[in-house]
Amino acid sequence: MTSVIQTLPQVHQSLFEAKKTKGETIAEKIGRDEVWVAALFYGQAKPTDEEVDKLARVLGIQAGPLHSHWHKHYFPERGQLTPMPPTDPTLYRLYEIIAVYGYAIKSCVHEKFGDGMYVLQ
Structure with a gap:
């Protein structure tokens, strides 16, 4: 079975490989949250x-390919990693939370803060 990591571009796979030897302090060393770093990977x-330079330094890899990759892929393709609904049990439970409580949460947010949609002029 193919893992999600195996479907990512090689530059992202190299991040996961380098991480295996560096432990869990990557986020702290580059000054970012661990969830953001995982999303980056x-x-x-x-x-x-x-951040690319810091990441390369922490992981002990060359920064050049990372810079090239992120300059070429200016905008991340968010939400493209899994089918919907997700088949992974953990991701499915998070999806289920939105499916069950999404409109209730939205209603509470709108009641307290408005709809969050503003037109900039």
């Missing part, structure tokens, strides 16, 4: 040039 976030 999966191609769902975009780093700044400075």
Whole structure:
């Protein structure tokens, strides 16, 4: 069975490979949250040039291919990693939370803060 990681571009796969030897302090060392770093590894976030340099330094890999990749792929393709609804049990439970409580949460947010949609002029 193919893992999601195996379907990612090679540059992202190299991040996961390098991480195996570095442990869990990557986020702290580059000054970002661990969930954001995980999203970056999966191609769902975009780093700044400075963050790319820090990441390469922490992982002990060359920054050049990372810079080239993120300059070429300016906008991450968010939400493209899994079919909908997700088949992974953990992801399915998160999806289910939105399916069951999404409109209730939306209603509460709108009641307290408005609809969040503003037209900039």
